[in-house]
Amino acid sequence: MQEAQTHLPDGFHFFPSFLDQAAQNALVEDIRGVVAQAPLFQPVMPRSGKPLSVKMSNCGPLGWVADINGYRYQDRHPVTGTPWPAMPPRLVDIWQQVADCPAQPEACLINHYGEAAKMGLHQDRDEQTFDAPVVSISLGDTAVFRIGGTKRGGKTLPITLNSGDVIVFGGPARLCYHGISRVYPDSSTLLKGGGRLNLTLRRVTPF
Ligand code: MD6
Ligand code: FE
Numbered sequence: 095m096q097e098a099q100t101h102l103p104d105g106f107h108f109f110p111s112f113l114d115q116a117a118q119n120a121l122v123e124d125i126r127g128v129v130a131q132a133p134l135f136q137p138v139m140p141r142s143g144k145p146l147s148v149k150m151s152n153c154g155p156l157g158w159v160a161d162i163n164g165y166r167y168q169d170r171h172p173v174t175g176t177p178w179p180a181m182p183p184r185l186v187d188i189w190q191q192v193a194d195c196p197a198q199p200e201a202c203l204i205n206h207y208g209e210a211a212k213m214g215l216h217q218d219r220d221e222q223t224f225d226a227p228v229v230s231i232s233l234g235d236t237a238v239f240r241i242g243g244t245k246r247g248g249k250t251l252p253i254t255l256n257s258g259d260v261i262v263f264g265g266p267a268r269l270c271y272h273g274i275s276r277v278y279p280d281s282s283t284l285l286k287g288g289g290r291l292n293l294t295l296r297r298v299t300p301f
Contacts, residue, residue: 101251102241102251102253102267103241103243103266103267103270104265104266104267105227105262105263105264105265105266105267105268106241106261106262106263106264106267106270107192107261107262107264108253108259108260108261109192109259109260109261109262110256110259111256111258111259112188112192112231112258112259112260113188113231113258113260114258115258117184117258118233118257118258118284119284120184121182121184121185121231121233121293122233122284122285122291124182124184124185125182125204125233125291125293127179127182128151128153128179128182128204129151129204131176131179132151132152132153132157132171132174132176132178132179133151133171133173133174134149134150134151134204134206135149135150135151135171135172135173136149136150137149137150137159137160137161138160138161138162139160140160140161140162140163140164140165141162143162146160146213147207147210147211147212147213148205148206148207148211148213149205149206149208150203150204150205150206151171151204152171152178152201152202152203152204153178153179153180153181153182153185153202153204154178154180154181154199154200154201154202155169155178155181155200155201156168156169156178156200156201156298157169157170157171157178157201157203158201158203158220158296159172165220166220167201167220167221167298181199181202185199185202185231185293185295186198186199188229188231188260188295189229189295192229192260192262193226193227193229193262193264193295194227194264195225195226195227195264195297196301197226197297197301198297199226199229199295199296199297200296200297200298200299201295201296201297201298202293202294202295202296203293203294203296204291204292204293205291205292205293205294206289206290206291207235207237207274207277207289207290207291207292208288208289209279209288209289211274211277211289211290212273212274212275212276212277213273213274214273215240215242215246215250215271215272215273216271216272216273217244217269217270217271217272218263218268218269218294218296219269221296221297221298222298222299222300223297223298223299223300223301224268224269225297225300225301226264226296226297226301227262227263227264227265227268228262228263228264228268228294228295228296229260229261229262229294229295229296230260230261230262230263230292230293230294230295231259231260231292231293231294231295232255232256232257232258232259232260232261232290232291232292233257233258233284233285233290233291233292233293234257234282234284234285234288234289234290234291235257235277235278235279235280235281235282235285235288235289235290236254236255236256236257236277236278236281236282236290237254237255237274237276237277237278237290237292238252238253238254238255238274238275238276238277239252239253239254239255239261239272239273239274239275240252240253240272240273240274240275241253241267241270241271241272242270242271242272243270243271244266244269244270244271245271246271248271250271250272250273252275256282257282257284274292277289277290
């Protein structure tokens with residue numbers, strides 16, 4: 095496993111091309127299976143009800159949702175009301191290879207970026223523990239990921255994320271601000287309908 099040299103926060107790890115083409119294809123099939131049972135839904139911002147530009151689903155015992163009432167983890171799909179599909183073993187394998195965490199992931203948030211989708215700078219802080227890292231897998235179109243510090247408003251560094259890249263946010267980097275400033279349309283042929291998938295594996299409860 096090759097880790098790129100970066101000037102980035104401690105606890106942030108970047109594994110370019112972690113997944114080869116065959117592994118990417120297999121993962122896309124796994125995610126197709128998940129979204130067949132738990133369709134992508136349109137999250138909205140709490141209070142304003144403004145839609146986020148990505149569509150989401152989840153797998154694993156818990157899933158992250160955003161609606162008019164807030165951001166939270168819950169065990170059911172907000173539209174169908176059924177439990178989230180099981181986490182595919184391939185995702186658990188990736189976690190075990192890169193997370194350096196004794197506990198299993200409990201949630202995999204699936205974000206789908208279509209044309210013009212972005213994600214504003216945010217911290218991932220809805221989990222009950224920050225002792226586990228967040229492991230993030232990129233599939234499909236290339237994106238520009240921005241990472242800053244733990245305070246809002248600081249400067250950010252751009253990182254190009256290609257299909258098959260994996261990043262880990264742990265330790266002192268766990269609460270760094272980050273977002274997606276752009277996605278390059280048609281930069282990958284991995285997904286039949288185009289776009290980008292980002293999978294984030296998380297531990298939600300203490301261990
Ligand atoms: C994305 N990623 O790559 C958005 N969060 O589309 C995230 O929001 C993220 O990549 C926490 C840790 C790693 C991430
Ligand atoms: Fe995030």
